[in-house]
Amino acid sequence: MATDQAHIARITAALANIRGITCVVLGGSRAVGGATTTSDIDIGVYYEPDILDLHALNQAVTALDDTHRVDLLASPGAWGNWVNGGAWLHMDGTAVDILLRDRTRVLQACIEAQQGTLHAHYQPGHPHAFMNVMYAGELAVCRVLWSDDETLVTQKMALQKYPVALQNAMIAFFGFEAAFSAGLAEKYAKSGDTYYVRAHIMRSIGALNQVLCGLNRQYCINEKRATARIAMYPIRPLDYKKRVDALVCCPRDTDACAALSTLIREVSELCDAHTGSLAVV
Template sequence: MDLPAALHAMAARLVTVPGVVGVVLGGSRARGEGRPDSDWDLGVYYREPLDLAALRALAGPDTEVAGPGGWGPWVNGGAWLTTDDGTAVDWILRDLDRVARVWADCREGRYEVGVQPGHPLGFHSPCYPGELALGRPLADPTGELTALRRATAAYPERLRRALIAAAWEAEFLTDNAAKGAAGADPLHVSLCLSHALGILTQSLFAHARRWCLNEKGALATAARLPAAPPGFGPRARALLAAPGATPAQLTATVTAARDLVRETRALLATTPH
């Protein structure tokens, strides 16, 4: 992958900001899945105190930089920039000490799902180590990010078991959706089903020992994983595309969703990987 020269220079300048530990290229560009119009995501890993004034000076007077907490509790700050050559770049702040704590939790099979703008199914804390595992360090003067990236390359078995076990909630959600179907409540049904499918997607990624970073593109990838039942992708898309409006239509959709959830849970329990 050819990296724009402006990004190397930007990463080198970012690590001169007091508090910034290193910079990692993330997102679809790091994974080699970016489109020509994809932004370049730079994870800016820091420790407090972070010199926000210096960071804002580097971004320039026309760019708003959100400090820690400015964007929410998990994706907690950053900026959207455009370089002189027109390259769209996102700075995404990451508190390195918090990332290390989350990584320790993941190794013990503990994780959180938090409310975060831009993450409709919630922010899954394993995203933090996953970003490093799948990212590409651009500036890492202490070597700390490179070492953490090597450590996160191995998916923790306890986290894997915990996320597979969490698939029980998908069945609970389809039971709840049945009540909404009987009351002709398409919003409730749609929310239950999208959440249930999101949980199954996380479980399928974990079963395959793959980091799932967010909802975008995750369903299509999950459909190709070993524990996905036949037709998982088309069946899931059909459930989400047209759940119906009448009690009969919504009930039929929920019945199909229950079948998909149960098949997936059975395969998660029996498919070796």
């Protein structure tokens, strides 16, 4: 059985010279650390949309797959507008996720990250939102396996320093959302409309996660395991993950709202101490 490094080398060789592909990268936990023996291999494929050879890419993916399944490739747009295509396959039983990224849109997102321009989008698989600047974060933290794209690599280097404008925007944008959503949850906590209340509580927690990522100048590229990552950041409320987990499982809406309000106030104090201000419920 081949090693993961051998799988990654084989994937890179198979994708590198397909027309329209400009860069192949390793992403996810295997790029940033924290991977386990069961972690997927996440491969980012940056492409030129007008010339990408989808047929050749589909053939390459089929050849890499353990059972050589056909039509594994989801073309751009099939999975949504942001996580917009790719393939799920297995190599010696190891799950491999190939994710397509339109390089033109990624480069625009890099500019927006440097400017602190944020916009949120609905995307299956992202319970809070997919942020435009997640594209920039992915590029910043990935490990380049092969590239014929000097512009993309230059942008990656520029993003190694977390932009101050992005930090300010993350705190302001999501600080407002955390407080606003928590306020709505509290307003209706005694109404018996538990779905509505809990949905706002989850939005508020998602926003707090983004605030804490920005405060620590860490790119948030996925909501998965976000609270576990934040638990390792130097600037955070004490026992943040444990308290979020308890809050989510709290049986009474009113008690959950009270616990959330306390967390928001603590994050506000951290923001005041380290940078600017955060709206408070």
